[in-house]
Amino acid sequence: MxxxxxxxxxxxxxxxxxxxxxxxxxxxxxxxxxxxxxxxxxxxxxxxxxxxxxxxxxxxxxxxxxxxxRGGEFRVVGSDSDRVVLEVDAGMAWDDLVATAVDEGWSGLEALSGIPGSVGAAPIQNIGAYGAEFADVARGVGFLPEGADAVEYLPASECEFGYRTSVFKRGLSGVVCTVRLEVSRSSESAPVGYAQLAHALGVDLGDRVPLRDVREHVLELRSSKGMVFRQDDVDSHGCGSFFVNPVVPIGMLTNLPADSPFWPVSAPAEAAVFPLGESVEQDMPPAPRSGPERVKLSAAWLIEHSGIRRGFCLPGSGAAVSSKHTLAITNRGSASANDVLALARFIQTRVASEFGVVLHPEPILVGFSL
Ligand SMILES: Cc1cc2nc3c(=O)[nH]c(=O)nc-3n(C[C@H](O)[C@H](O)[C@H](O)COP(=O)(O)OP(=O)(O)OC[C@H]3O[C@@H](n4cnc5c(N)ncnc54)[C@H](O)[C@@H]3O)c2cc1C
The missing domain is CATH 3.30.43.10 (Uridine Diphospho-n-acetylenolpyruvylglucosamine Reductase, domain 2)
Structure with a gap:
């Protein structure tokens, strides 16, 4: 056959x-x-x-x-009494790396337990969950730029990591071959940075707890939301969150219901704009200390309050909103890419017409755009 x-x-x-x-x-x-x-x-x-x-x-x-x-391993490339620096091949499974770190007593990765996929993809969208993100531990990336002969080392400071983004997601084309991470030698976790996780652990935000406890509780929380990929859980047959939480100017809050959740975020530097013909050197204003204040909204809240419930699907479609989490679009077994696309567009349109906020997809789309 x-x-x-x-x-x-x-x-x-x-x-x-x-x-x-x-x-x-x-x-x-x-x-x-x-x-x-x-x-x-x-x-x-x-x-x-x-x-x-x-x-x-x-x-x-x-x-x-x-x-x-597919496949790969890690090497310890630096260490002292407090820290360990790891170089990890792109094809290693991310969660195998996290499990190893927890077993070894290396602290810093534990809150990122259970994220599917490979180590090489972690820098692409700066994976994150439960108050931690890849950038917290990243030292740099061994990167083969498109068309180049040899791998270059990009320090983390040049990777432009942001909320679910990086220089790679913004268009720097090539192949991540290895990543370098720095973790702490400790049997205790990094400070717990997410209220729901702190609650599940029975501790306060900022407390440190045994690494294994964080991993177990994160895996439990993730499973309850269909966020651990398993063949027998159709709610996990998607891409995790399908939309990123929108970051908008704070003034937009006046257009939203008072109970719409939001979190202040640090403002990106504003671009300076010069009228044509003026000398940039002479007229350059002092660098702005900060831009206008911006806030992050909850995409899940916006979707739910636009009338779309868990399990929602369009007539005749094989794609549906997860029955455990409104932010995930899932394949119930027979979905086509067009089914996924139609549902994503429907959600985008509902949220935009209800709240005036455009949701942007988190996954990479190949062969179409939203
Ligand atoms: C159930 C579920 C839960 C999830 N939960 C989370 C979560 O909590 N947080 C989170 O951030 N994400 C989450 N995700 C999304 C996903 O797991 C991550 O984005 C992960 O890093 C993708 O890894 P991958 O190897 O599967 O990447 P792929 O899907 O194979 O690729 C993703 C992108 O990265 C590029 N890429 C992959 N490898 C390389 C490489 N070596 N060099 C250059 N480009 C590369 C691809 O071209 C593509 O553009 C979840 C997904 C699922 C299904």
């Missing part, structure tokens, strides 16, 4: 997407670099895939190469 051709549907947790012209599976960083060079030499479209847990691809055939990073 011949194996069916590879497709995005078979390689992603959303389980949708068309056939792939060429799949190149890489077990080592060396193979990853070679596959990237081959794909670039062909001049066809290419995509790097880790666990496929943050990608939604179109139903049309993909006429290019998918480079799948």
């Amino acid at each position: 011949t194996a069916p051709p590879a497709s995005f549907a078979s390689l992603t947790t959303m389980g949708v997407g068309g056939p792939i012209a060429q799949l190149c599976t890489c077990q080592t960083v060396g193979e990853l670099i070679e596959a990237a060079h081959d794909a670039w030499a062909e001049g066809l479209p290419w995509v790097v895939l880790g666990g496929g847990s943050n990608i939604v691809a179109a139903d049309d055939p993909f006429e290019g190469t998918v480079i799948a990073a």
Whole structure:
């Protein structure tokens, strides 16, 4: 019997997407670099895939190469009595790394337990959960820029990590080959930074608790929301949160119901704008200390209060809102990428018309846009 051709549907947790012209599976960083060079030499479209847990691809055939990073290991490349620096191959499973860190007594990764996917994808959207994010422990990334011969080291300060974003997500094209992380030698966790987790642990925000307790409670909380990928939990057959929490100017709160949750966020630096013909050097104003105050809204709250409930689906569609979490779009078994897209657009439109806020997708979309 011949194996069916590879497709995005078979390689992603959303389980949708068309056939792939060429799949190149890489077990080592060396193979990853070679596959990237081959794909670039062909001049066809290419995509790097880790666990496929943050990608939604179109139903049309993909006429290019998918480079799948699978497998890898970590090395201790620096250590003293307090800290350990790790270099980790892109293809290693993220949660295997977290489990190892907890077993070894390395503190800093435990709140990121249970996030599906590979280490190489972690910097792409600066993965985060339960008050922690990749940037907290990141030292840098071994990166092969598109078209380059050799891997370069990008220190974390050049990765422009932000809320579910980075320089890579904003368009710096290439392959993450390794990441460098710095963790603490401690049997105690980093300070607990998320109220729900602190409540589950029975401690105050900012307390430190045994690493294993954080991992176990995070995995429990995540499972209850369908946020641990499991074959037998259809609510996890998606990409986790489908929309990012919108960050808006604080003035927008006046248009929202008083009970709409929000969190202040530090403002990004404002771009200076000069009229044409004026000398930038002479007229440069002092750098602004901060921009206008901005707030992060809850995308889940906006979706629920626009009338979309858990489990919602459009007539005849195989895609549905998770029955455990409004922010996740899931494949109930027979969804096409078009089903996912139609539901995402429906949610976007409901929220925009109810609250005037446009939700942006968190996963990477291949072959279409929202
Ligand atoms: C049930 C569930 C729960 C989730 N919970 C969370 C969560 O709590 N927090 C969170 O942040 N995310 C979450 N996610 C999203 C996802 O797990 C993360 O974004 C993860 O980092 C994706 O890893 P991956 O290897 O599967 O990436 P993929 O889906 O394979 O790829 C994602 C993007 O990264 C690029 N990429 C992957 N590897 C490389 C590489 N080596 N070099 C260059 N580019 C690369 C791909 O081209 C693509 O653009 C969840 C997803 C699911 C299904």
